[in-house]
Amino acid sequence: MFRVAALLRTHDDHERATDLCCDLLADPDLDPALAVEIRRFLSVGVPDWHLVILRDSPRNAAYDAALRAVVKPGMRVLEIGTGSGILAMMAARAGAAEVITCERNPSIAAAAREVIARNGYADRIRVVNTHSDALDLDRDLDGRRADLLVSEIISNNLLSEHVLPAHEDAVRRLLAPGAPVVPARGAVRIALVDDQREQARPLAEVAGFDLSPYNRLAPVVRTARPNAAGVTLRSDAIDLFDFDFAGARYQPDEHVVACRSLGGRVTGVIQWLWLDMDGQGGTYENRPGPEAFSSWSAIVTAFPQPIETAPGDIVDVRGTHDCRNTELYKA
Structure with a gap:
């Protein structure tokens, strides 16, 4: 049966x-080695940060x-990106009469349905296994537009999970x-920094050899946990870009900002x-600092x-975005 599941995926x-694999895992007599293979099969394409963000209590x-x-009583809520189902269940618990939530990964969608049923919300939450831009108003929402949009398709740089095009499409069609949107707005905040972490230091002499030419191969961009030791802000924060997530249309943009050291x-x-x-x-921010905690990295x-x-x-910084990614440069 597992081979059949693998063939179905091809x-x-x-x-x-996915359904077949879930049925197999429910068998108490399933061979343990096969169970590991099935779990590995189901986890393909599921980023590990799905589990990290669920442990982010402030988020x-x-x-x-x-x-x-x-959320107002009787509201109809649309969610983009079901994940574990936690935001859909929060919306239902807050009084939503119906939540339609979409998730393109079938393994995640199947797990979310089970989570939602286990917590008693299967009668009010419907998981649609598709990408948000493939949602059909008549087929998937019964021809009635939603009263609220909620999502958490927000990456470390705010944009790389395509929050802007996904919201633009949903606001226009669905x-x-x-109607309100949660989150309502988002900003990319920047500051000058002194990054003294070991991996950020340029190479010099190693084992008696000058390796400095190898520095040109070092990554220009690195992530940093918000409370990372060795990362010190050298200016006040500046909002480089600000987005209304209920916007109907977004355009690429470029700004040059003066950061005062x-x-x-x-x-x-x-x-x-x-x-x-x-x-x-109500706001949320993962501003770096010694006591900071967030599942989102800086x-x-x-x-x-x-x-x-x-x-x-003054240090001038140029920032650009193409609605899907951000880039920063020393101007």
Whole structure:
């Protein structure tokens, strides 16, 4: 039966392949070695951050508070990206009469259906196994637009999970005019940074050899945990880009901003995200700092060479986005 599931996947029948594997795993007499193979099969294409974000209590609390503030009794909610089903269940718990949530990965969709049923919300939450841009208003939403859109398709740089094109499409086709969106807005925040982590230091002499030419192969962009030791902000934060997630149309953009140094060595620029969760004062931010915690990492872009700055020195930073990614440069 597992071989049949594998064959179904090769013919793009992912949903039946997943259902068959789930049925096999429910067998208490299943061979343990085969169970490991099936679990590995189901986890293909499932990023491990799906499990990381569920342990991010501040993130979960921010979404729960926003949904409690925005959801009105009887609302019809559309969610993009089901994941574990936790946001859909939060919306239902907050009073939504119906939640339609879409998830393109069949393994994730199947697990979410089980989670939702186990928690008693199967009568109000419907998981559609498709990408959001393939949702059909008549087929999947019974011809009625949703009263609220919620999603968490937000990457470390805010945009790389395609939040802007997904929202643009959903707002235009599937959402009632003027319907609220959670999160309501998002910003890319930046600051000058001194990154002294070992992996960020240029190579020099190693074992008696000069390896400095190898530095040109080092990655320009690195992630950093928000509380990473050795990462020090060297300026106040500036909002480089700000997005209304209920926007009907987005365009690529470019800004040059003047970052005023607090003084000291500057190795590059760091970016993180800020979210206006509900348009009513609830926010979330993964600003780097010693006590910070977030499942989202900050992103450090290294300058070609470190620079020494005095307090008040201006360093110009150019930022661009194409609605799907961001790039930062020393101007």
